[in-house]
Amino acid sequence: MPFAIPLLSDGPLTLRPHRASDVVPVYARSVDPLTREWTTIPLEYTKSMAADYVAAISSEQEEAVSWALDCDGAYAGSLDLRFQGANSGNLGFVTAPAYRGRGLMSRAVALAVAHAFDDLGWDVVTWTANAGNTASYKTVWRSGFPPPIAVPHLLAHRGKMVEGWISSLASGDPRTPAGPWAAWDDVASRLPGLSPARQPWES
Numbered sequence: 001m002p003f004a005i006p007l008l009s010d011g012p013l014t015l016r017p018h019r020a021s022d023v024v025p026v027y028a029r030s031v032d033p034l035t036r037e038w039t040t041i042p043l044e045y046t047k048s049m050a051a052d053y054v055a056a057i058s059s060e061q062e063e064a065v066s067w068a069l070d071c072d073g074a075y076a077g078s079l080d081l082r083f084q085g086a087n088s089g090n091l092g093f094v095t096a097p098a099y100r101g102r103g104l105m106s107r108a109v110a111l112a113v114a115h116a117f118d119d120l121g122w123d124v125v126t127w128t129a130n131a132g133n134t135a136s137y138k139t140v141w142r143s144g145f146p147p148p149i150a151v152p153h154l155l156a157h158r159g160k161m162v163e164g165w166i167s168s169l170a171s172g173d174p175r176t177p178a179g180p181w182a183a184w185d186d187v188a189s190r191l192p193g194l195s196p197a198r199q200p201w202e203s
């Protein structure tokens with residue numbers, strides 16, 4: 001059964017379906033250097049690809065809920081909750097460059113996690129990122145995701161398998177930080193290459 005795309009709000013942020021007017025800002029955030037560094041967006045991305053992408057995710061999908069982040073009517077990013085079987089899903093997200101650092105993705109993750117557990121009745125939500133993406137981890141840390149495990153060769157990135165961070169939250173877990181951010185930040189700053197698999201938080 002396809003997944004509905006409910007309207008969800010928290011403070012200045014609304015999560016809503018994508019619409020045609022999002023194509024230009026979706027293209028802009030897709031060719032942004034940070035997006036290219038940390039996601040698998042094609043490097044030869046075009047406006048026509050952005051239009052196809054927006055058209056494909058604007059209505060209900062079989063395997064995912066895709067929201068646009070909206071601030072005062074303007075597109076501010078995208079968040080996907082991708083069904084991965086076994087009553088669970090995986091998060092994926094990008095904030096538009098001009099809207100980064102305002103706490104928007106932290107709010108969006110909290111809304112998506114609440115939807116996954118409280119509305120869809122899922123058991124688990126997982127998050128992965130290329131090792132080193134501390135900004136991405138901070139957004140899920142705020143929703144209770146424990147310090148990630150670093151796994152060598154976890155994620156496909158531009159033709160090779162790279163080290164990844166993975167963390168998961170279960171439906172009964174607290175949705176508040178599992179530990180102080182300062183502890184994570186201190187550990188992460190001393191770990192240029194994270195391998196083999198271990199808890200960076202506790203090393």
Ligand SMILES: CC(C)(COP(=O)(O)OP(=O)(O)OC[C@H]1O[C@@H](n2cnc3c(N)ncnc32)[C@H](O)[C@@H]1OP(=O)(O)O)[C@@H](O)C(=O)NCCC(=O)NCCS
Pocket residue numbers: 034035038039093094095096099100101102103104105106107128129130133134135136138139
């Ligand atoms: C990761 C990303 C989605 C975060 O979105 P955002 O809306 O800026 O997120 P928030 O503002 O809620 O939180 C980000 C936090 O990380 C912090 N941060 C940003 N860059 C950082 C860095 N290089 N190192 C450490 N912390 C960083 C911000 O200061 C902010 O913390 P604060 O709220 O305490 O000030 C955004 O940076 C982005 O789009 N990056 C490129 C794509 C990407 O990496 N997607 C995730 C793939 S897993």
